[in-house]
Amino acid sequence: xxxxxxxxxxxxxxxxxxxxxxxxxxxxxxxxxxxxxxxxxxxxxxxxxxxxxxxxxxxxxxxxxxxxxxxxxxxxxxxxxxxxxxxxxxxxxxxxxxxxxxxxxxxxxxxxxxxxxxxxxxxxxxxxxxxxxxxxxxxxxxxxxxxxxxxxxxxxxxxxxxxxxxxxxxxxxxxxxxxxxxxxxxxxxxxxxxxxxxxxxxxxxxxxxxxxx
Amino acid sequence: xxxxxxxxxxxxxxxxxxxxxxxxxxxxxxxxxxxxxxxxxxxxxxxxxxxxxxxxxxxxxxxxxxxxxxxxxxxxxxxxxxxxxxxxxxxxxxxxxxxxxxxxxxxxxxxxxxxxxxxxxxxxxxxxxxxxxxxxxxxxxxxxxxxxxxxxxxxxxxxxxxxxxxxxxxxxxxxxxxxxxxxxxxxxxxxxx
Amino acid sequence: xxxxxxxxxxxxxxxxxxxxxxxxxxxxxxxxxxxxxxxxxxxxxxxxxxxxxxxxxxxxxxxxxxxxxxxxxxxxxxxxxxxxxxxxxxxxxxxxxxxxxxxxxxxxxxxxxxxxxxxxxxxxxxxxxxxxxxxxxxxxxxxxxxxxxxxxxxxxxxxxxxxxxxxxxxxxxxxxxxxxxxxxxxxxxxxxxxxxxxxxxxxxxxxxxxxxxxxxxxxxxxxxxxxxxx
Numbered sequence: 001x002x003x004x005x006x007x008x009x010x011x012x013x014x015x016x017x018x019x020x021x022x023x024x025x026x027x028x029x030x031x032x033x034x035x036x037x038x039x040x041x042x043x044x045x046x047x048x049x050x051x052x053x054x055x056x057x058x059x060x061x062x063x064x065x066x067x068x069x070x071x072x073x074x075x076x077x078x079x080x081x082x083x084x085x086x087x088x089x090x091x092x093x094x095x096x097x098x099x100x101x102x103x104x105x106x107x108x109x110x111x112x113x114x115x116x117x118x119x120x121x122x123x124x125x126x127x128x129x130x131x132x133x134x135x136x137x138x139x140x141x142x143x144x145x146x147x148x149x150x151x152x153x154x155x156x157x158x159x160x161x162x163x164x165x166x167x168x169x170x171x172x173x174x175x176x177x178x179x180x181x182x183x184x185x186x187x188x189x190x191x192x193x194x195x196x197x198x199x200x201x202x203x204x205x206x207x208x209x210x211x212x213x
Numbered sequence: 214x215x216x217x218x219x220x221x222x223x224x225x226x227x228x229x230x231x232x233x234x235x236x237x238x239x240x241x242x243x244x245x246x247x248x249x250x251x252x253x254x255x256x257x258x259x260x261x262x263x264x265x266x267x268x269x270x271x272x273x274x275x276x277x278x279x280x281x282x283x284x285x286x287x288x289x290x291x292x293x294x295x296x297x298x299x300x301x302x303x304x305x306x307x308x309x310x311x312x313x314x315x316x317x318x319x320x321x322x323x324x325x326x327x328x329x330x331x332x333x334x335x336x337x338x339x340x341x342x343x344x345x346x347x348x349x350x351x352x353x354x355x356x357x358x359x360x361x362x363x364x365x366x367x368x369x370x371x372x373x374x375x376x377x378x379x380x381x382x383x384x385x386x387x388x389x390x391x392x393x394x395x396x397x398x399x400x401x402x403x404x405x406x
Numbered sequence: 407x408x409x410x411x412x413x414x415x416x417x418x419x420x421x422x423x424x425x426x427x428x429x430x431x432x433x434x435x436x437x438x439x440x441x442x443x444x445x446x447x448x449x450x451x452x453x454x455x456x457x458x459x460x461x462x463x464x465x466x467x468x469x470x471x472x473x474x475x476x477x478x479x480x481x482x483x484x485x486x487x488x489x490x491x492x493x494x495x496x497x498x499x500x501x502x503x504x505x506x507x508x509x510x511x512x513x514x515x516x517x518x519x520x521x522x523x524x525x526x527x528x529x530x531x532x533x534x535x536x537x538x539x540x541x542x543x544x545x546x547x548x549x550x551x552x553x554x555x556x557x558x559x560x561x562x563x564x565x566x567x568x569x570x571x572x573x574x575x576x577x578x579x580x581x582x583x584x585x586x587x588x589x590x591x592x593x594x595x596x597x598x599x600x601x602x603x604x605x606x607x608x609x610x611x612x613x614x615x616x617x618x619x620x621x622x623x624x625x626x627x628x629x630x631x632x633x634x635x636x
Contacts, residue, residue, distance in 0.1 A: 029240040030238055063430070067430070071426050071427055074296065077292055078431065085288050085441070086438065088288070089442055090445060093445040096455075111326045179399070181393070188392065192380060195380055285438050289438070
């Protein structure tokens with residue numbers, strides 16, 4: 001990347017908001033909607049993805065001079081698939097129940113465009129240190145985005161948060177929110193909010209620029 | 214071998230548990246390619262073909278891995294097979310129909326990261342489908358995916374001409390449409406048992 | 407084109423391609439196999455614990471279980487490999503047969519449902535039921551998992567066999583909520599008709615397949631030696 005020198009903290013921070021993988025880059029939608037029907041599922045998926053992202057970014061960055069250009073996609077996919085297989089077994093070893101509720105979606109981390117995208121766009125061209133920061137930032141941003149969607153869907157759709165009931169029994173849950181449609185709607189809602197906030201910031205900056213003589 | 218009938222497997226994959234609208238698989242191309250009806254149809258066709266090939270290969274890989282007792286190689290084998298199939302489709306398309314190839318652009322190689330195809334392979338394995346059931350499943354999934362894509366494209370083309378607030382234009386509108394389509398497909402539940 | 411472009415990389419040699427692909431392949435294989443081996447025992451323990459908890463929930467009298475598998479011509483043998491739909495014979499602390507536990511699955515409203523049920527040789531009935539895997543509609547279909555009035559069906563769901571012992575005398579069938587008259591009927595759940603009927607079908611099909619075989623072989627499996635190592 002040509003241009004200004006990016007500070008090391010910025011490598012991490014950019015993944016949280018400015019280049020948030022779900023809401024700004026619109027990557028990794030499949031798991032974002034599929035596994036975000038409860039907060040705990042969203043958190044687990046986010047952490048698992050962050051782990052794979054981190055490990056594959058580290059591997060790709062460490063091996064970047066070793067992997068020739070023509071073989072890179074195949075190599076990246078092999079590396080990512082291996083870490084995903086590892087995560088799959090690790091989660092099963094931790095809790096069968098968790099593994100069941102996440103189902104096939106752990107395996108689907110391998111086709112999360114976010115991981116392949118970061119490996120290709122960043123880790124293969126940057127030092128190990130920066131790649132780690134980038135991966136962590138993107139991973140945390142992804143997890144946070146997933147949590148936003150998950151929290152909304154669980155509160156409205158099941159009346160609970162992390163399994164703890166929030167409302168008395170008389171609360172009529174919006175079951176649609178834990179169904180696929182709800183995923184789409186929740187994401188649309190957050191996307192609108194994010195777009196609106198970004199627009200306002202851009203307008204405020206523009207006004208500030210015009211104001212200064 | 215699961216004892217579900219072929220018809221129920223097919224209908225389930227195409228409508229009741231539509232890969233895009235119920236399982237959230239294949240969303241990247243779904244939102245990326247559904248702006249134009251023509252590309253949507255072509256993408257649907259390409260994905261269906263890759264699904265068919267992937268399904269057969271997944272079945273064979275499973276047999277092989279069961280024989281050598283190496284279940285941990287499933288994910289990596291599936292994804293490598295899918296990547297190769299997409300490469301093959303790309304080469305075929307470039308030879309047989311260059312204009313289609315150019316129209317699809319970047320989206321053709323992106324079929325590799327289409328979670329729908331890997332999802333197909335994984336679900337088929339988990340449910341223990343036999344060979345003919347796997348084919349029915351792949352056909353159903355492909356047609357369902359193409360159907361969702363075409364419906365989405367039709368709506369989005371019309372939406373482009375409508376008076377939509379700037380904030381909502383683009384992905385947000387597409388998400389809301391997808392949510393409504395998903396609700397519509399919920400009406401198929403219980404069909405074809 | 408004479409425009410000087412970015413620094414051209416020299417064409418990649420075949421050796422460096424092979425080296426990369428084989429090297430990466432070897433490293434990945436090492437990673438996968440290491441994790442697999444390290445976690446295999448723990449995973450098996452988890453799965454056994456999960457199944458054991460489910461079995462003791464629906465067949466409390468059973469202290470030990472033995473997995474069995476059908477081997478053609480209605481014979482039953484101890485299972486050597488784990489099956490996707492395991493069936494167990496349950497024994498109490500004295501090694502006497504107290505019942506069988508069967509896994510069954512079938513299509514529900516949304517997706518596949520996997521259930522576990524306990525069969526009593528004494529009562530010729532299904533005496534326990536637990537949903538293992540279901541993706542039925544939250545708040546409606548998923549009532550089959552916990553709703554007391556539905557679970558009450560399984561205190562003694564009749565599964566008597568025909569005189570020749572080849573099939574269920576009365577097929578298990580789901581009826582509308584509140585209309586259960588016969589012990590082989592399943593009282594359904596209002597608002598979740600399809601899911602309730604699915605459970606009825608799953609149990610009927612499974613019991614028709616397994617109850618005859620279990621009964622015919624119950625003498626062969628009547629007593630189990632409790633080995634010292636346990």
